[in-house]
Structure formats: C-alpha cells, structure tokens
Amino acid sequence: MTLNVHAFLPRSQANGPGVRAVVWVQGCSLRCPGCFNPETHSHAPRELVAVTALAERLLADVAHLEGVSISGGEPLEQAEALLALLRRLRAGSSLSVLLFSGHTLAEIEAHPLGPAILACTDVLVAGRYDPGQHLGHGLRGSANQRVHLLSDRYRPEEVDDTPVAEVILGTDGSITASGIAAFPVG
Ligand code: SF4
Structure with a gap:
C-alpha cells in the first residue's frame, strides 16, 4: 500500500507541539478559495511511498521526535493508507499524531474509516480554509477551523503555543519554509 506524498519534513517546530516530522499528502478535491498550497490539489502521483517504509523511517527517528x-x-x-500509517505509528511508538483536514469532525466521523483514523489521532485541526476569516497565529489557517483534542496528550495552550512559521536552512544550502501563511493567499 502506498501514500501519494507531496512533501516530507523530518523535523519541524511549526506544525504542532514539540519537534515533529511532517507529511504533506498529495491530492485535495475541496478547493478552498485562497488555499495556500494549491500545488497539493492534483491527484496525479507525485511520490508514491510505501506505508511500511514511511512508518519505518518515522519510527527510526523516535528519539528525536515528539510526534x-x-x-x-x-x-x-x-x-486507507493514512489509517495503515497511523496504526503502525501507534503500535510501534508513543509518537503523537496531529492531523490537519479540510473536513469537519462530523464529516470525518461519517467517513467509513473516519472513526478508526480519529482513534489514532491526538489533535485534529479541522475545516475548510476561509480567506475571509484568515488567522496569522496558531495552527488554524482561518477562524472557522476547529482544534479538537482527541486524547489527553496535550493541553489547549500547548497546541496554541506552536510557532506560526519557520524557515529551515539545510546543510545542502536548501531553504524550507513551513507553517501557516502570515497573510491570505490568492
Ligand atoms: S486549504 Fe487544505 S482542504 Fe482546502 S483546498 Fe487547500 S489543501 Fe485542500
């Protein structure tokens, strides 16, 4: 089983509490106006990564990761691939899981695999991006989105304290920007 991946960041401090690996999946049909990541919309294969290999990579780095x-x-x-990945992470580590989705909690609960995915998730940031309600802080891109603490792993202030954005300078000279956009896009 493979996951169509848009990008992978092995260490981030702007995508939830603590140091976290980040997986951006490829493909989105929701088409929120002003989406800050429109290059992720296409469902064409970008990087098809075996779920087992991705889980192994993440599990090999548990000493340096909060989640x-x-x-x-x-x-x-x-x-299906998301659930398989999360179950492997849950079974093999105490890594926390933070999930960003354009769907609301109710929509995810109604999905056939939604309850199982939520059972493997500590924090859910849910809802469409609305540029008219843009936020420049925290994990939410817009004020209509909701943060759901699905386990007792974190307190609300720990999630709120996530830096708004970060710039990572690679040893190869690469520059990676991560976190929510400071201003509406589009
Ligand atoms: S903001 Fe998220 S859910 Fe909305 S179109 Fe962009 S990628 Fe999809």
Whole structure:
C-alpha cells in the first residue's frame, strides 16, 4: 500500500507541539478559495511511498521526535493508507499524531474509516480554509477551523503555543519554509 506524498519534513517546530516530522499528502478535491498550497490539489502521483517504509523511517527517528503531523492536500482522500500509517505509528511508538483536514469532525466521523483514523489521532485541526476569516497565529489557517483534542496528550495552550512559521536552512544550502501563511493567499 502506498501514500501519494507531496512533501516530507523530518523535523519541524511549526506544525504542532514539540519537534515533529511532517507529511504533506498529495491530492485535495475541496478547493478552498485562497488555499495556500494549491500545488497539493492534483491527484496525479507525485511520490508514491510505501506505508511500511514511511512508518519505518518515522519510527527510526523516535528519539528525536515528539510526534508526526499529517497535512495536505487532504489526508482523508487517502484514508486507507493514512489509517495503515497511523496504526503502525501507534503500535510501534508513543509518537503523537496531529492531523490537519479540510473536513469537519462530523464529516470525518461519517467517513467509513473516519472513526478508526480519529482513534489514532491526538489533535485534529479541522475545516475548510476561509480567506475571509484568515488567522496569522496558531495552527488554524482561518477562524472557522476547529482544534479538537482527541486524547489527553496535550493541553489547549500547548497546541496554541506552536510557532506560526519557520524557515529551515539545510546543510545542502536548501531553504524550507513551513507553517501557516502570515497573510491570505490568492
Ligand atoms: S482542504 Fe487544505 S489543501 Fe485542500 S483546498 Fe482546502 S486549504 Fe487547500
């Protein structure tokens, strides 16, 4: 089983509490106006990664990670592979899981695999992006989105304290920007 991946960041401090690996999945049908990541919309294969290999990579780095954040794209559009990945992480580690989705909690609960995915998730940031309600802080891109603490792993202030954005300078000279956009896009 493979996951169509848009990008992977092995260490981030702007995508949830603590140091986290981030997986941006490829493909989203929701088309929120002003989406800050439109290059993730296409469902064409970008990087098809075996779920087992991705889980192994993440589990090999547990000593340096607080958790894993899954973003997109829309993770629920690859629900089967997402669930397989989260179950492997849950079974093999105490890594926390933070899931960004354009769907609301009720929509995810109604998805056939939604309850199982939610059972493997500590924090859910849910809802479409609305540029008219743009936020420049925290994990939410817009004020209509909701943060759901699905386990007792974190207190609300720990989630709120996530830096708004970060710039990572690679040893190869690469520059990676991560976190929510400071201003509406589009
Ligand atoms: S759900 Fe996310 S990736 Fe999809 S259109 Fe909305 S903001 Fe963009």
